[in-house]
Amino acid sequence: MSAYLDYNATAPIRPEARAATLAALEVGANPSSIHAAGRRARAVLEKARGEVAALVGAPASAVTFVSGGVEANALAMESATESGLDRIIVGATEHDSIWATAHALSANVEIWPVDERGVADLDWLADALARGGRALVCLMAANNETGVIQPVAQVGRMVRAAGGWTNDFFAGEGLARGNPILASAPGMRAFVERELWPTLDLQQPLT
Numbered sequence: 001m002s003a004y005l006d007y008n009a010t011a012p013i014r015p016e017a018r019a020a021t022l023a024a025l026e027v028g029a030n031p032s033s034i035h036a037a038g039r040r041a042r043a044v045l046e047k048a049r050g051e052v053a054a055l056v057g058a059p060a061s062a063v064t065f066v067s068g069g070v071e072a073n074a075l076a077m078e079s080a081t082e083s084g085l086d087r088i089i090v091g092a093t094e095h096d097s098i099w100a101t102a103h104a105l106s107a108n109v110e111i112w113p114v115d116e117r118g119v120a121d122l123d124w125l126a127d128a129l130a131r132g133g134r135a136l137v138c139l140m141a142a143n144n145e146t147g148v149i150q151p152v153a154q155v156g157r158m159v160r161a162a163g164g165w166t167n168d169f170f171a172g173e174g175l176a177r178g179n180p181i182l183a184s185a186p187g188m189r190a191f192v193e194r195e196l197w198p199t200l201d202l203q204q205p206l207t
Contacts, residue, residue: 009144024048070097073167077136080165081105086133091120091140091150098138098167112139118148125155129162138167 004012013021024044029037031045046060053060066072074097077088087108090098102109110128113121120139129135137159141152152166159166 020048069095073097073138074101076167077101077105077138080136080167083165084134085136085165087135089125089128089135089137091138093118093143093146093148094138094140095144098140102138112137118143118146120150120155122151122154122158125158129158129164135159135162135164136167137164 027037027041027044029035029041031038031041033039033041045065049063049065050060053063064075066075073095077098078101081088085106087110088102088106089110089112090102091112092114112128113124115121125137137155139150139152139155142149156166
């Protein structure tokens with residue numbers, strides 16, 4: 001007998017999610033089409049969009065479905081870069097998709113160190129932000145390899161005060177629903193004035 005314990009990396013699909021996926025696949029039409037079958041597919045898609053928006057406290061218009069975390073990160077970072085940035089600050093333990101996109105978008109990428117527990121060094125960030133220049137700050141809320149939960153609420157406040165953007169690779173609806181500190185972080189979805197809140201499957205585009 002064996003037990004699967006690597007839920008930080010990925011988790012077995014829940015029966016409810018499996019049922020919802022199969023039901024959506026049975027619709028079998030393009031939601032962009034205007035015929036009856038297409039409109040039925042569009043209704044399924046918009047229902048899902050509304051449910052996700054309600055989960056994270058955002059308007060349905062702020063939810064864009066993407067293929068996964070890599071695409072969500074790229075979309076967020078490209079949008080922020082187009083708005084005008086001087087540099088990108090990336091947490092030392094960030095996902096590879098963040099590092100690859102950061103170096104593709106900017107020649108000025110700074111490594112944000114972590115302590116011996118893997119927690120981002122807030123004093124370092126404060127000094128970096130004090131140097132001036134608009135920054136995009138990338139920090140994973142919950143590390144998929146170590147399970148470390150970062151102080152994203154505090155980071156969001158610091159970055160917003162400095163006039164920058166945050167990009168957060170958010171690790172799951174359980175954290176959003178069950179952790180009020182994470183759910184209310186200024187760097188996340190509910191705060192779209194100056195911040196971006198992408199997840200594995202969601203993206204708040206820059207407007």
